[in-house]
Amino acid sequence: MRYSGFKVIKEALTGHKGWKPAWRDPDPQPHYDIVIIGGGGHGLATAHYLASVYGQHKVAVIEKGWIGGGNVGRNTTIIRSNYLLDGNEPFYEFSLKLWEGLEQDLNYNAMVSQRGIMNLIHSDAQRDVFIRRGNAMILNGADAEYLDLAQIKKEYPFLNFDDARFPIKGGLAQRRGGTVRHDAVAWGYARAADSRGVDIIQNCEVTGFRIEDGKCLGVETSKGFIGAGRVGCAVAGNSSRLMAKAGMRLPIESHVLQAFVSEGLKPVLPGVITFGAGHFYVSQSDKGGLVFGGDIDGYNSYAQRGNLPVVEDVCEGGMAIMPMIGRARLLRMWGGIMDMSMDGSPIIDRTHIDGLYFNGGWCYGGFKATPASGYAFAHLLARDEPHATATAYRFDRFRTGHMIDEKGMGNQPNLH
Amino acid sequence: MHDLTPITALGGSAARVDSVGDVTLTEVPDVALASVAARRGHEGVCAQTLESVLGTAAPSPGHAAEGAEYAAFWTGPDQWMLSADFNGYEDIAARIKSEVGDTASVTEQTDAWVCFDLVGPHINAVLELLCNVDLAGFQTGRATRTSIHHLGCYVISTDAGQSVRILGPRASAGSLHHAIITVMASAL
């Protein structure tokens, strides 16, 4: 069933009787060519591209709970490709290009809104680093724009220019960055994949892998054994838990990242703003809520909730850069489990087990990567070779010393 | 005798005094400080030496002690901060080193800190807005490190509910002072 404005009007006039479920609710088949574990954004996107680009149709997505219930359903909705390192920038730019055509590709309005993102600069050293980054973006075919103080005052007059502890000295903008309605991404990919025959199996927990002489034959689940030619794991914060069932230890720690939304407000923020002298970034949703976040809590956690010190730290950053939000109210806060990798960059790679593939280590940057992550993982699963934009995302880069460390923090995941 | 004129941590020639209601905040520049850390394997001897230097047992974790010449508070495992009147004890580090010898490492800390005395009947109303200390249990002689205005400070209860001594990082004396007097105005 195609969605369109005409369809909406037709249904409105006929009592909305014609709307069908957005995806089926099938029982698992005994065997699939490819089984993807994890019905989040990355898993569902992988299924969609497997079916739509790589011609794979005997595909299942297995989800422990309800699809889209993980980080794709709890993030700050930002998309951007403002990366520094060559291992990352082409991949994220590829992702941004996929975002730009997403609605037409999925026939689902995920409200991709390229309202722009701007990183504020507060010191000369920071400016040097951001100029290097902006150049790297342009040299990789992305867009970047250096804004001086005057331009920032013009575009963002409500920022703190009067009594800032760390005065704003400039900014690096990416006009093509922006936000997306996060839940809709999961739903859109699910609906599109389902329409091409992919089985989306909810409330089905993977309890183990069936591995015989180094080959993965399928997965044991709460709904029984499901055979698979290849198994792809895309479970973000739960990666270590899942892969431990295959006897693997990962270069990943799970940490909690909190995110926040204010009460609905009439439009005040044009785009996404990142504060360079504190832990705070913010955008405004179409419903009017200020969606903001900051640093991770900093300790290993699977609890999906954080604590007050980080809430305060984030709000201090917000008040420092945007003192007009003091009387706006924080409506809701929540925590997600981040798969923090050892260099802050992801892994899309084979494992040492034949037929078992891994996608994870997204840290808190996984949402913006959703389309390219799905695309590249689909490529790897279908062709058994890395996608051109994801060749650096290997397990063995830590062994060989080819880390992709954007922040230069080394092997301490909570600092990335 | 050298001829360099000192300034206080707040940058003045005289100590700063501020009052709100019946609570007074006084900058105390005349404090000499030295850190004493027992050498590995000499913890026992060091503690004994300190006891003789102080004239009372070296304070246990979370506590401070008053001696005749010196006062001390615990700062870490087998580590203490000793203080004395700056006038007459400016060379506090050398003096104590001569006492403890090779049983401890001694480091001059006099000018690493700014020292304030907060005195008055309602200081707890001020303290509860400044730092995370369980004031019901903060009896005279207790000493703790805590964060004030994001600054790591030592707070010593010199007279429970009536007077505390606050040691903060010297370079941030101005920020610390501002934070305390702002909160005094708010709480009192």
Place this chain on the structure above:
Amino acid sequence: MTQKNRLNGGQIDRDTTLNFTFDGKQYAGHPGDTLASALLANNVRLMGRSFKYHRPRGPLSAGSEEPNAIVELRSGARQEPNTRATTAELFDGLSATSQNRWPSLAFDAMAINDRLSNFLTAGFYYKTFMWPAAFWEKIYEPIIRKAAGLGSLSMRADPDTYDKGFRHCDLLIIGAGPAGLNAALTAGRAGAQVILADEDFRMGGRLNAETYPIADMSGADWAAQTVAELATLSNVRLMPRTTVIGAFDHGIYGAVERVSDHLATPAAGKPRQILWRIYAKQTLLCAGATERPIAFDNNDRPGIMLAASMRAYANRWAATPSHRVAIFTNNDDGHRTAHDLQGKGVKIAAVIDTRQDAPRSYDYEVLQGAQVVDTKGRLGLTFVEVNQVDGSTRTVECGALGVSGGWNPNVHLTCHQRGRPTWDENLAAFVPGGTLPSGMNVAGAANGDFSTHGALKSGANAARKALGLKGRAPAVPEAEDAPGTQTPFWYVEGCSRAWLDQQNDVTVKDVKLSHQEGFRSVEHLKRYTTLGMATDQGKTSNIGGLAIMAELAGKSIPEVGTTIFRPPYTPTAIGVLAGRMRGKEFHPTRLTPSHVWAKERGAVFVEVGNWLRAQWFPLPGETHWRQSVDREVTATRASVGVCDCTTLGKIDVQGSDAATFLNTVYCNGFAKLAVGKTRYGLMLREDGIAMDDGTAARLAEDQFVVTTTTANAGRVYQHMEFVRQCLMPEADVQLISTTEAWAQYAVAGPNSRRLLQKIVDPDHDISNEGFPFMACANITVCGGLRARLFRISFSGELAFEIAVPSRYGDALMRRLMAEGEEFDVTPYGTEALGVMRIEKGHAAGNELNGTTTALNLGMGRMVSKAKDSIGSQLSERPGLNEADALMQVGLRPLSAEDKVTAGGHLMKASGPVDAAHDQGYVTSAAYSPTLGHMIGLGFLKDGGNRMGETLRLVSPVTDLTVEVEVVSAHFVDPEGERVRA
């Protein structure tokens, strides 16, 4: 101003009149009123518009669960959007404005959405606005954004201040209703440290809203008397106007005290609000219960409200939405409202009771087994349509309708650590369940004890249990003890545009569509329909939606699940979560010992981390910073300059194993460093990447003074403690920071020795022989002041660093300036410092960027293979030692007037300019007055072997391309003769 709907009695001070305005119109109320109660008393029912359809709305409730009556409170910079009229305490001069309407509340053009509602069903926007792609940002989205949102920000900085504080207690009691008050009484009398917090400005909870007695007095009087006794107990702290917003790990609670929100403006020096971090050994949740509505068509008109709220307005605030009201209920509680209002002279048009056996023992008409099927009245209720038990319909005229569908325990805080409420069949409601936050107990209505007696009893018992009190429990005063069983009645059969979430306009119809399209889990329902996502956080709406979804799915409510509540309990001002850390106070400021003097000299300061450092010292006539900086560099290199370098981290490393320790943390050797000598040291992370560099001066066999970069002081100290405590636990090493204890100045330039000789006491020989390059010593200056002298150089000149106790730093600087006059001594700032270190090719923060190795920095040989040190092993990985690894080089523009930009990328002289052909990047750049052109440092692939090669420096983001030559990074005095002079 007449208060047409003001009744008799109530807990308001009629002797005082408070004037206020709503949408510019003048009204009067009394102390004790909320904005909503005062407006109702003035016969104002219409207070807001809904989010999506802009439906006219009045208050649904009398508390913080309010979805409808939300307004913009105050004006100017204090404008406060989305404020609940039902909790806003009235003060004289209060001004409020309705929001999310245009042009006016009574006539809102956006109400067209209501007419189009059939097109704007749940999730409609996911299905359209897709073509053409470009139209989304340009056309559709701006319209949607403008229509959405509720109140508006002033766009000005919040003029009020906020405090934060800490409180500790044995027992935190949340909610001061009958359960909370009796618990506080029990615990307080037992001598425990008790905090009793309530979001209301008047403690007592429902007791203030009811008429039935406790013992021989009214509930309200009993509450007042109890509060009075508690106030006399020194171990009990009463915190009214304080909302506990969240339960965090290990008994830490966030609570917001509204100190000044009931005043026109905060008193001088006082905060608007305070965020309390409450550390509770035990917690007792007595948050009461929230009445739940019934869904029927058009159940959202102004005048339709929860029956118990209507009762609260009448009893506590002596206000009624109308003088002719009807009640729609499925339980006895609705009749209490009818009874109380009638007692205050309000005409009860009818009580419509869904139960066929509804009690008739009252002197008003009761329609048994009847249901409200529709309502009338555009801006306020005028009629309700009733289906009677015999099937006949009847119209009841009324200006207000009280609705009662039973009660839901307020379990919110029990969920904050993901405890899952459990379904209680008797109550047909969720009660606290799963794992509660550690140390939390629940009592009273929040735990399903709905009767007053039950609340009093469970409150006392829970307090005794929490504190482990022994002995007989004290008697519970006499109070009503009605049975708490409830039979559910969620919605009227066949209703469609029946509101569940009134603020977000989610109707029964939307839930049905959500089910039809497969969004059937609670989380999908919430997200697809936005049920419960509004500012009231679904306090009155979630359960209804859940019940309907359960019925459609043929499941039980617990099978469908419950949405778990997250902090904050009610929306919380962002300002109070930030507290005082804003503006200039966002971070503490660190000042150097020479700051006062530098300020007098008119220095320009720059933020370096939390430090403020002198950036340059402009002289009269200098109009551009470059003039000052060039002069400072030239003068220093020509004669002598002085720079405050106190900000460098200083760590005192002592102990018999100090040398062994440094040998482990530095990649180069320190074991054999002689006493009286200083050595440059490079510190690696365990992953082989450079962490920091600095010097270590050996002042004695068992004492080193280690310096770190300004930026890394904290991290290096932490790293050293890790090595000391976790990797070398037996070593005899003691560490302590002395960064701020010593004022340290660089004295640099050919005349530096001559200048210092005038300051250092004569018995210390600082001649080149007596005090050669890299020497260090404890000395005395100015006639006996203890000091430290290091012969180290960052500038590449003959240079020293001299340190004295910080309090003398100001005097020493002034002395250096006075004694230096004969050499034209020049103070220099961080800019000149930076220029000189770039001229010397010294790595700094820009080069130590967390991705560079010793090899990259041209120090590969420093990594000693003769010993084990942190990072030496992993630094040998192939990826860090490739043939064309980046190497630090110097860069010189081919034409002297060209600009060199840090952050620029390096490309070959010819060929494509793109990432694939990237050769490296520029880390630092400056104008060298010594050389008369700009210079740069950078990392270049195989840089060591490309001296003399011409490259293109490209910086597209700053629109720059220049040709540069690869040269040695040591631009000035490459042989290093000056430093040894």
Place this chain on the structure above:
Amino acid sequence: MIINHPLLGPRDSAEFVYLGAAALMDRPDPETASAEDWHDYAYLRDNPAGPHRELWFHEGGDRSILIVTRDTTTHEITGVELAREVASK
């Protein structure tokens, strides 16, 4: 969170800096360790959902490094030790 410091009693975790898994104390022996050992030590983590031994540096307190045993699914803390004492055992 509240960490029950062996010497100082209950302290707010905000006074501490988190340093990661306690396994970081088991640095390979440079004499005998293989490149693989170093890789595993520096980069691989158990990252359990459940009890986790981890290092907390009391940066805002007495500068002790503590080994805290904390359940990563509930945040419940079941053990706290002084790292230096454990290391020197």
